Amino acid sequence: MLLTVGGMLFVWLLLWKTSSVWVLAAAEAAVLAAGLLLRRCAHSHGSRLLIDHAAQHSRFNSWNAGGKFFFSLLLLFGCIGADSAFLGLWILAGMTLLTVVGGKTPLHDYISCILLPLGFVLLSGITIAVQVTPDRIGVFSIPVLGQYLSVTEAGREEAFRLCCKAAGAVSCLCFLSLSTPMGTLIAFFRKIKVPGIVIELMYLIYRYLFILLSLHASMQTAAESRLGYRNFRCGFRTFPKIAANLLVVSFRQASRNFDAMEARCYQGEIRFLTAEQRMTAGQLGCYAGMLLLTLAGYFAGGML
Amino acid sequence: MTKLEKRITAVTAVLALAFGVTQNVGAMHIAEGFLTPGWCIGWGAICIPFLVVGVMQMKRTVSKHRKTLILLAMCGAYAFVLSALKIPSINGSSSHPTGTGLAAILFGPFLTSVLGIIVLLFQATLLAHGGLTTLGANTFSMAVAGPLVSWGIFALCKKCRLNRLVSVFLAASLGDLFTYCVTSIQLGLDHPSEVGGIMASIVRFMGVFAVTQIPLAIVEGLLTVVVVMGLEAYAKPELTEIGYLKEATA
Numbered sequence: 430m431l432l433t434v435g436g437m438l439f440v441w442l443l444l445w446k447t448s449s450v451w452v453l454a455a456a457e458a459a460v461l462a463a464g465l466l467l468r469r470c471a472h473s474h475g476s477r478l479l480i481d482h483a484a485q486h487s488r489f490n491s492w493n494a495g496g497k498f499f500f501s502l503l504l505l506f507g508c509i510g511a512d513s514a515f516l517g518l519w520i521l522a523g524m525t526l527l528t529v530v531g532g533k534t535p536l537h538d539y540i541s542c543i544l545l546p547l548g549f550v551l552l553s554g555i556t557i558a559v560q561v562t563p564d565r566i567g568v569f570s571i572p573v574l575g576q577y578l579s580v581t582e583a584g585r586e587e588a589f590r591l592c593c594k595a596a597g598a599v600s601c602l603c604f605l606s607l608s609t610p611m612g613t614l615i616a617f618f619r620k621i622k623v624p625g626i627v628i629e630l631m632y633l634i635y636r637y638l639f640i641l642l643s644l645h646a647s648m649q650t651a652a653e654s655r656l657g658y659r660n661f662r663c664g665f666r667t668f669p670k671i672a673a674n675l676l677v678v679s680f681r682q683a684s685r686n687f688d689a690m691e692a693r694c695y696q697g698e699i700r701f702l703t704a705e706q707r708m709t710a711g712q713l714g715c716y717a718g719m720l721l722l723t724l725a726g727y728f729a730g731g732m733l
Numbered sequence: 734m735t736k737l738e739k740r741i742t743a744v745t746a747v748l749a750l751a752f753g754v755t756q757n758v759g760a761m762h763i764a765e766g767f768l769t770p771g772w773c774i775g776w777g778a779i780c781i782p783f784l785v786v787g788v789m790q791m792k793r794t795v796s797k798h799r800k801t802l803i804l805l806a807m808c809g810a811y812a813f814v815l816s817a818l819k820i821p822s823i824n825g826s827s828s829h830p831t832g833t834g835l836a837a838i839l840f841g842p843f844l845t846s847v848l849g850i851i852v853l854l855f856q857a858t859l860l861a862h863g864g865l866t867t868l869g870a871n872t873f874s875m876a877v878a879g880p881l882v883s884w885g886i887f888a889l890c891k892k893c894r895l896n897r898l899v900s901v902f903l904a905a906s907l908g909d910l911f912t913y914c915v916t917s918i919q920l921g922l923d924h925p926s927e928v929g930g931i932m933a934s935i936v937r938f939m940g941v942f943a944v945t946q947i948p949l950a951i952v953e954g955l956l957t958v959v960v961v962m963g964l965e966a967y968a969k970p971e972l973t974e975i976g977y978l979k980e981a982t983a
Contacts, residue, residue, distance in 0.1 A: 598766025633806030683807035
C-alpha cells in the first residue's frame, strides 16, 4: 500500500512534463499493477521473525559469516560510493538473484523482507525531490503558505539516483540478513574483538527477543479471542495494554532468568559454543565473481 | 492496583487515539544507502567515544550488580519487540515510540548508547529497518544525542525539584524531538537543496518530520510516564537495583 502510493507519486514527480501524458499514465498503471502484485506475494507470518527464519534455512547459512559480512559491506559502500543509478539497480538485481537463486530463499519471503525498506526509500526519495523555494521554479511548483514546493529537473534526477542507490544498498543488507542468522553474526563479532560484555548483551537480547515475541503472541491471541481487535477503537485500547503488560512480564522473566543463571554458577560471564565455519575457495570464488560483475556494471553504467 | 490499572487504561486509550491519527513513515531511521560514505563513517566516529565510555561504565555496573546485565538485555529486547509490532492504524502504516528516553532516564546516557547501537543493529538485520551504513548516523541521533538531552533534562528537573512524572514527560518528549532535529540535520547536511543549500534542506526535512513527530513526541512522553508509573508500581526491587529509585527517592 505504502509502496504503491509512494511509487505512483514518485513516478508522477519523475515523468511529469517530460513525455506525453500517455507514457505517464502507462507508467502509473505499471506501478499500480506491480504494487498490487507484490502485495499479493508478500505476507507476514505473525509474530515469527521472518528474516531470522529465512536466514536459518538459507543455503548460505553454513558459509563463513565474516566472509559474508565483509562482502556485503564492500558492495554496500561500493554501491553508495559509486553514485550511479545504473549500478544501484544492477546490484539490486544481482543481490536479488544471489539471495533467491543462490540461497534458495523463497521469493515471497524475500519480497516480504525487502518491500518495507523499499517503501521507506521511495518516501524519502520524494522528500529529496521536492524543495521549499521562495519563488516559482523548476518543472512545477505548488504554492504552500507563501512559499512554493517545487520540483526541479536536477532535484528529481538526484532523487532518482539516490533511490536507485538506496535500493541497491537495501538489497545488500537483505542478502546479509537473509543468509546469516544473528547467532553466527554475533560469534563473528566476538572474533573481531568486540568487547565481551557487548557480545553477552547481544546474545541475551537475541534470546529474549523470542521469549518476548512468543509472550506477545499469546497475549495477542488472548486479546483477539476476547474480541479485543474487533474494530479500530478496540485495537487502539488493546495495544497499549498489551505493551505495558509485556514490560512488566519481561521484567519478571528477567528476574527469573537471573535466578536460574545464579543457580547454575553464573559468575558474570556466559560462554556460548559456536560451530566453526571455514572459508572455502568456492565461497571466495563466488564473492570474486559477484564483485567482478559489479565492476562490469560500474563501467557499463559509466558508458551508458 | 486496579485504580492504577484504570488510570493506565484511561491514559493509554487517549494515547492510542493519538497514535491512530499520527502516522509515522519510519522517518526516525535513516534508511540504508541514504548517506554518502564520508558521512556514514563520520557519524560513526562521533559515536565511538560515547560507546567506549558506555562499555566501561557497563563493565563497572555489571561487576557490582550482575543482574543489571539481564535487565539491560530485557530492555533491549523489549524496545526491539515494540518496534517490530505494528500498531493498528488507519492506513496500515505503523508508528512506534523510540523508547530511548526511558532507557536514558533508567540507565543514563552512556549505557543507553551501547544498548541503542545493539538494538539498531538488530533492527537493521532482523527487520531491515535502518541500515548498516547508516548505523553510525542513526546511533548518533537516537542513541547518543536524544538520550543525552533526555538525561540532561531529567537531571535538571530533579535539581529544580519538579514533580517526577512531569520531569519524565519533559525528558522523554524533548529527547524525542531532539532526535528528529538531529536526523533532519544529518539528512540536510548530506543532501543540500539546490536553492538555499544546507539550511534550506534542513528546514525542509524538519518540516516533513514536524507534521508527524511533534504529536509523536508528546505521545512518547505520555507513554514513558505511563511505563514509569507501571514500573514504580510493579518493579520496585529492579528499579532500586539499577539505582533509579534510590536516587529518585533520596
